[in-house]
Amino acid sequence: MLNRQPLRCWAEISRRQIGENFDAVRRLVAPAVELAPVVKADACGHGAVEVSRILCERGARWLAVASTGEGVRLREAGVGVRILVMADFLQVEPSALIGYGLTPVVHSLPDILAWDKLNRQHGVSRPYHLKVDTGLCRLGTRATAPEIAEAVRGCSAAQIEGLMTHFASAADYTGAQTTEQITSFLQLAAALRQCGIAIRYLHLSGTVPIAYGRREAWQQMVRPGHAIYGYVAPASGDAAPPSMLHVRPALTWKASILAIKDVPLGAGIGYRATYRAPAPMRLAILAAGYADGIPHQLANTGQVIAGGKLAPIVGAVGMDLTSIDITSSPHLQPGDAVTLLGSEGGISIDAQQLGQMAGTSSYSILCGIAARVKRVWV
Ligand SMILES: *Cc1c(COP(=O)(O)O)cnc(C)c1O
Numbered sequence: 001m002l003n004r005q006p007l008r009c010w011a012e013i014s015r016r017q018i019g020e021n022f023d024a025v026r027r028l029v030a031p032a033v034e035l036a037p038v039v040k041a042d043a044c045g046h047g048a049v050e051v052s053r054i055l056c057e058r059g060a061r062w063l064a065v066a067s068t069g070e071g072v073r074l075r076e077a078g079v080g081v082r083i084l085v086m087a088d089f090l091q092v093e094p095s096a097l098i099g100y101g102l103t104p105v106v107h108s109l110p111d112i113l114a115w116d117k118l119n120r121q122h123g124v125s126r127p128y129h130l131k132v133d134t135g136l137c138r139l140g141t142r143a144t145a146p147e148i149a150e151a152v153r154g155c156s157a158a159q160i161e162g163l164m165t166h167f168a169s170a171a172d173y174t175g176a177q178t179t180e181q182i183t184s185f186l187q188l189a190a191a192l193r194q195c196g197i198a199i200r201y202l203h204l205s206g207t208v209p210i211a212y213g214r215r216e217a218w219q220q221m222v223r224p225g226h227a228i229y230g231y232v233a234p235a236s237g238d239a240a241p242p243s244m245l246h247v248r249p250a251l252t253w254k255a256s257i258l259a260i261k262d263v264p265l266g267a268g269i270g271y272r273a274t275y276r277a278p279a280p281m282r283l284a285i286l287a288a289g290y291a292d293g294i295p296h297q298l299a300n301t302g303q304v305i306a307g308g309k310l311a312p313i314v315g316a317v318g319m320d321l322t323s324i325d326i327t328s329s330p331h332l333q334p335g336d337a338v339t340l341l342g343s344e345g346g347i348s349i350d351a352q353q354l355g356q357m358a359g360t361s362s363y364s365i366l367c368g369i370a371a372r373v374k375r376v377w378v
Pocket of ligand 1: 040
């Protein structure tokens with residue numbers, strides 16, 4: 001039986017912690033503000049279907065994904081709540097949006113009219129959310145309120161339900177970009193109201209503006225992603241308030257020791273011998289590498305927790321194997337597990353810290369945990 005054999009590399013994910021993190025966000029913003037937890041990118045590597053089920057059991061009425069395909073996958077798994085598709089072409093799989101009852105975010109005025117036409121062709125009258133670009137210069141229309149109003153009024157079937165934007169520098173309290181984005185968004189929404197366009201949900205915020213309490217950016221809906229997985233990115237600047245959100249990582253990432261090896265002083269360790277043993281050393285060879293999601297940038301700089309102590313990564317990170325120095329934990333044996341993310345013996349490493357060691361973010365660490373890493377729900 002495969003499930004009785006030791007795993008090479010796996011992630012343990014806590015259902016309870018996912019639920020508690022959702023509740024923490026809800027407690028902070030409820031009852032006035034609707035939540036659309038973001039489960040894109042397979043719930044940031046946690047498993048979108050399972051995470052969505054947990055959130056729906058806890059009362060989530062909306063979910064947000066990046067692509068139509070991600071939304072279809074949730075529908076096929078039986079997820080029945082509203083699903084917002086935030087970043088796809090309307091032209092790709094448009095009838096799947098209708099057929100699976102997904103709500104698109106449209107990014108341009110022609111897309112509003114295209115969505116209307118599609119609705120008429122199918123004989124339905126479905127809502128859409130419009131994204132406006134208030135400064136990120138990525139997706140979203142830069143049209144004026146009268147231009148938007150004209151496109152919205154030009155629809156006979158499609159219904160505008162939401163107006164949204166996305167921040168460029170939400171965690172940066174040294175500059176004014178976020179405030180400027182909020183101001184221009186709220187001005188646009190007010191101008192649309194004056195044009196007679198009523199919109200049920202204005203939404204701007206992911207985790208960071210929720211956690212640091214930018215209430216003017218909460219409006220009627222928020223889109224927490226990272227918070228659901230237990231993370232809030234640190235804010236920068238003296239004006240940064242403390243986070244109001246108390247969430248904890250739901251995912252623990254482990255790897256097995258495949259072999260133990262003693263090497264002499266001066267041994268060149270790993271590809272290209274980028275590390276020379278400064279003394280006789282004991283190594284553990286882990287059954288995990290960059291193909292599992294350990295960033296190759298952790299070569300000679302990263303650490304894992306082995307035997308309840310920090311153990312440095314020595315030499316290059318290979319595709320399938322990584323070596324660590326366990327000279328100070330000589331009792332470790334092949335088959336023992338080490339912790340890549342999580343707590344052990346009072347020490348912990350989270351994705352924020354691992355990301356810092358690798359010169360990247362907690363987001364990319366979590367999304368980088370590869371599909372071949374088995375997810376174990378606990
Ligand atoms: C990913 C995403 C979010 C969620 O952001 P977090 O920082 O993970 O909470 C919110 N809104 C949009 C448009 C996104 O793409």
